[in-house]
Amino acid sequence: MSTTAVYEFADRPVKKLVLFDVDGTLSLARQSATQEMMDLLREVRKKVVIGFVGGSDFVKISEQLTVGGVKAIDAFDYGFAENGLIAYRTGKQLASQSFIGWVGEEKYKKLVNFILHYVADIDIPIKRGTFVEFRNGMINVSPIGRNATIQERIEFEKYDKAWFS
Known part of the structure; x- marks a missing residue:
């Protein structure tokens, strides 16, 4: 089953943003998340807006959260890499600083x-x-x-x- 379906924010019964830390929560440090974890997140995403947060750069986070052929950026509504400096909303990068x-x-x-x-x-x-x-x-x-x-x-x-x- 694909997790690429994007659920509109307004269509979700509970209008909350739930953020998950990558290393030590969604996966072991610098290792891939399990299919079971990504399936669970897909179910949570049907109810609330979800995002990931991590200190690593987006490339490393993407390696950890791309599971079963589904890109990390497609499995989450928001993504915050490098402790939030690099941010994504519905797959598009937001403005950032260096x-x-x-x-x-x-x-x-x-x-x-x-x-x-x-x-x-x-x-x-x-x-x-x-x-x-x-x-x-x-x-x-x-x-x-x-x-x-x-x-x-x-x-x-x-x-x-x-x-x-």
Whole structure:
């Protein structure tokens, strides 16, 4: 069954917007949502306006929420990526701002250089690359690197809790 049917906002009995966090709610962090979850959301969408929210960029969120050939953008009425800076309503992107546009390229470069030097000096069990990832609304810093596997992330979380809690 397709979830691409768009229900008009005014046709839904309850006029509420229900937002769902992506990582840890709709799916495990950086993993795909299940078909069961998307089927449940389709049923909820018949009653209320739904949306997703997440800190990742839209490409990553879309990878997680595109299930069974149905694109994430078609399964939700609203989508908020990068902590809300990038927003979609009924599949169309709304106006947004950029972090670099706000602080300027020179200040951004200075900040990234500081972060990279700091991360380089941290002695942790593993490092897997892409330590700083620019997003329109924020900078994502990962001491072990965005390229770490799920298992490496789990192990690092244990290490982090043991040493830095």
